[in-house]
Amino acid sequence: MDEPRWLDEREDRAWRGYRRMRRLLDLxxxxxxxxxxxxxxxxxxxxxxxxxxxxxxxxxxELADRMLWSRSxxxxxxxxxxxxxxxxxxxxxxxxRGSVVALTPAGRQAVExxxxxxxxxxxxxLIDRLTPAEMSxxxxxxxxxxxxxxxxxxxxxxxxx
Amino acid sequence: MDEPRWLDEREDRAWRGYRRMRRLLDLxxxxxxxxxxxxxxxxxxxxxxxxxxxxxxxxxxELADRMLWSRSxxxxxxxxxxxxxxxxxxxxxxxxRGSVVALTPAGRQAVExxxxxxxxxxxxxLIDRLTPAEMSxxxxxxxxxxxxxxxxxxxxxxxxx
DNA sequence: CCTACGTTGATGACATGTCAACCAAACTGC
DNA sequence: GCAGTTTGGTTGACATGTCATCAACGTAGG
Numbered sequence: 001m002d003e004p005r006w007l008d009e010r011e012d013r014a015w016r017g018y019r020r021m022r023r024l025l026d027l028x029x030x031x032x033x034x035x036x037x038x039x040x041x042x043x044x045x046x047x048x049x050x051x052x053x054x055x056x057x058x059x060x061x062e063l064a065d066r067m068l069w070s071r072s073x074x075x076x077x078x079x080x081x082x083x084x085x086x087x088x089x090x091x092x093x094x095x096x097r098g099s100v101v102a103l104t105p106a107g108r109q110a111v112e113x114x115x116x117x118x119x120x121x122x123x124x125x126l127i128d129r130l131t132p133a134e135m136s137x138x139x140x141x142x143x144x145x146x147x148x149x150x151x152x153x154x155x156x157x158x159x160x161x
Numbered sequence: 162m163d164e165p166r167w168l169d170e171r172e173d174r175a176w177r178g179y180r181r182m183r184r185l186l187d188l189x190x191x192x193x194x195x196x197x198x199x200x201x202x203x204x205x206x207x208x209x210x211x212x213x214x215x216x217x218x219x220x221x222x223e224l225a226d227r228m229l230w231s232r233s234x235x236x237x238x239x240x241x242x243x244x245x246x247x248x249x250x251x252x253x254x255x256x257x258r259g260s261v262v263a264l265t266p267a268g269r270q271a272v273e274x275x276x277x278x279x280x281x282x283x284x285x286x287l288i289d290r291l292t293p294a295e296m297s298x299x300x301x302x303x304x305x306x307x308x309x310x311x312x313x314x315x316x317x318x319x320x321x322x
Numbered sequence: 323c324c325t326a327c328g329t330t331g332a333t334g335a336c337a338t339g340t341c342a343a344c345c346a347a348a349c350t351g352c
Numbered sequence: 353g354c355a356g357t358t359t360g361g362t363t364g365a366c367a368t369g370t371c372a373t374c375a376a377c378g379t380a381g382g
Contacts, residue, residue, distance in 0.1 A: 004277030017303030116165030137298040142178030
């Protein structure tokens, strides 16, 4: 193992800043969402993903993949949301093993009630704090990191590879 | 409540990208850290914060504030880390209620063993994927969002206020 | 002093997330 | 068809985080 190459000042600033922003943003968005709509962020994400779908329903594994959750986690979470009447489980027509998660009317109503306030909070705490250039930079930088982590691409951003 | 103002394409790209990057980065860094050093990210953060301190020890509440954790969470976590011999609790000399968390030799050894690999992973998955301009943008943008959330500053980045 | 009130940290009950074991249905090749 | 394997999902045990509560202590005002 070579001697470690620590972060220089600029790198450290970006890394620590990113993590602190992350944490504060999470805390605040979760707080407001719970207060205004009675939903946790995971709740909201599930409802939101389902509502963006044409049929308001998704295979459990499909939803888990989109959210980057384990099937186990999603299964537990869906059970809890089912208890609260936000979603239901249906059998899958094409695969006897499968189960389909569907939004209930109450679930749809919950996202629709929550969404405007949540988007406004995201705007207030993040979007409106960014210059257009920063917004673009965040978008492209995120995408590049995602591509790298999902193995679609390697190499330094400058390298055309 | 006015009609909601949804995110436009650029905003949506930044927001979704940020969240996906966040999740993937977390999963990967946590995975490598656990595999290489047997530490969770919270473990590492505690040890790291303690090791950056002159005396290798901090008041529980001080550490909780730095990490943006609740005292309760930290208290529970310290108990678990104490079981594993990574930290100890000491009485506070100046305040009979207080307790001080201190790194044990094993704890110090654990961070020192973990740090090079962890920093390398941060570099590989994030830092090295960013152009210098993106790095700076991430730093300043984070700081601005942090300042806003901690009530130090308000207003749009352009507005000199 | 001493009393009222805020702070510090621990604790237990509970909510949530992870991990591994498991079952049943669906493929696979013969 | 059918044994062996893979896949989709559930489950229970356990790890972790949150919330309300509590006891001990500190601080300020009489």
